[in-house]
Amino acid sequence: MTDHVAKITDLRVRRPDFEVDGVSLTLSRGSVVGLVGPNGAGKTTIIRALLGLLIPESGGVEVFGHPAGAPQALARTGIVLDQPTAAPEWRVSSLGPRLAPFYPRWNRERFGELLDRLSVPSDQRVGELSRGQGVKLSLAVALAQSPELLILDEPSSGLDPASRRDIGDLIRDFMLDPTHTVLFSTHITTDLDSLADELVVLVDGRIAYEGALPDVAEEFAMARGAGPAPTAPLIGLERSGEQWSALIRLSDSAAFGQEVVIDPASIDDIIIHLGSEQQGVSV
Amino acid sequence: MRVVVSTASATPIYEQIKTQVRSSILSGEVQPGQTLPSLRQFAADLRVSVITVTRAYNDLAAEGLVHSEHGRGFVVLEVEPTLASATLKARVDDALREALIAARHARMSLIDTQNRLEEIWSEND
Numbered sequence: 001m002t003d004h005v006a007k008i009t010d011l012r013v014r015r016p017d018f019e020v021d022g023v024s025l026t027l028s029r030g031s032v033v034g035l036v037g038p039n040g041a042g043k044t045t046i047i048r049a050l051l052g053l054l055i056p057e058s059g060g061v062e063v064f065g066h067p068a069g070a071p072q073a074l075a076r077t078g079i080v081l082d083q084p085t086a087a088p089e090w091r092v093s094s095l096g097p098r099l100a101p102f103y104p105r106w107n108r109e110r111f112g113e114l115l116d117r118l119s120v121p122s123d124q125r126v127g128e129l130s131r132g133q134g135v136k137l138s139l140a141v142a143l144a145q146s147p148e149l150l151i152l153d154e155p156s157s158g159l160d161p162a163s164r165r166d167i168g169d170l171i172r173d174f175m176l177d178p179t180h181t182v183l184f185s186t187h188i189t190t191d192l193d194s195l196a197d198e199l200v201v202l203v204d205g206r207i208a209y210e211g212a213l214p215d216v217a218e219e220f221a222m223a224r225g226a227g228p229a230p231t232a233p234l235i236g237l238e239r240s241g242e243q244w245s246a247l248i249r250l251s252d253s254a255a256f257g258q259e260v261v262i263d264p265a266s267i268d269d270i271i272i273h274l275g276s277e278q279q280g281v282s283v
Numbered sequence: 284m285r286v287v288v289s290t291a292s293a294t295p296i297y298e299q300i301k302t303q304v305r306s307s308i309l310s311g312e313v314q315p316g317q318t319l320p321s322l323r324q325f326a327a328d329l330r331v332s333v334i335t336v337t338r339a340y341n342d343l344a345a346e347g348l349v350h351s352e353h354g355r356g357f358v359v360l361e362v363e364p365t366l367a368s369a370t371l372k373a374r375v376d377d378a379l380r381e382a383l384i385a386a387r388h389a390r391m392s393l394i395d396t397q398n399r400l401e402e403i404w405s406e407n408d
Contacts, residue, residue, distance in 0.1 A: 169330070172326060173327060175326070175333060190290075193296075194332060195332050197332050258390050262388055
């Protein structure tokens with residue numbers, strides 16, 4: 001039996017501006033999965049589908065063995081979305097008593113500790129908080145629910161480095177319990193390096209790459225050269241004057257001649273080139 | 284056991300952890316029977332992902348330096364002299380393989396590489 005906490009099977013969602021086209025994804029218990037990809041690739045759609053916030057055209061989404069959005073699934077899931085978790089006019093100090101009745105496993109003490117630790121000012125109104133404080137508040141609310149699965153939509157975007165580190169530390173604390181699982185989307189690749197066990201690259205509503213994070217370095221490399229590009233397999237070829245660069249499979253590196261420089265690929269390289277390849281930008 | 288990782292180093296973080304934990308074991312700083320820090324606690328302390336520490340520990344287990352015991356974590360094994368020497372030789376092999384990858388990237392021939400090795404060897408004499 002595979003020990004998974006959530007399973008997406010052949011998810012299809014169509015919207016006027018974009019679509020998610022046949023995504024299947026399994027979240028294994030105890031793992032931290034980083035979801036990356038260009039804007040509009042479908043990261044937020046997948047997160048919303050896991051929370052039961054949208055109705056897919058087809059495909060199944062199951063969380064803790066229940067359909068996504070079922071109360072039994074949500075009770076075990078902590079959520080940090082882009083928008084604040086509470087009404088803007090509420091004071092931070094009033095949130096505990098206001099929110100507790102909605103969450104069966106609300107931990108009042110833990111909520112207080114988290115607000116202290118994250119230095120969220122308790123006398124301010126939710127709407128007056130900075131972006132960083134708002135994310136920290138959402139994370140405190142999510143963790144106070146004693147979740148087993150934590151889902152975060154771009155928790156670190158727009159945050160200063162110290163806040164990003166605080167949030168990373170809390171996620172790593174959460175992962176001290178081996179039954180806990182995290183899914184987060186991000187544009188910041190240092191977050192992936194310091195947090196994620198698995199990487200999922202979404203491009204144009206499909207999974208372009210999925211694998212253990214350390215394997216990425218053994219899978220891909222960057223090839224650079226000048227003049228005509230070689231005929232060997234190139235992913236997302238880019239040109240700038242005479243110079244060209246492309247992502248390659250490391251296993252193809254023997255096919256390149258002396259004049260081609262082959263370097264390790266960063267996660268950014270992989271996202272950019274897989275992205276431009278699938279969007280048909282490359283020539 | 285002191286482990287310090289550099290995020291700016293070209294050496295992957297799991298390699299850095301592996302090398303440093305291995306040195307602690309081979310030098311006797313960590314005694315046989317002692318457990319290594321738990322995967323998740325160590326990951327949190329070092330601010331790295333769990334899989335990074337898992338890779339390092341699994342490699343050390345494959346080298347026969349530690350053993351994964353259910354419920355206890357990774358326990359340091361007795362280092363036999365033959366094993367210690369085999370481990371050191373394996374380290375040389377690993378380092379040479381890495382050097383050869385770099386040499387291939389640099390389009391150096393075997394002869395070029397051997398010559399370079401001799402030059403570097405004599406630098407240290």
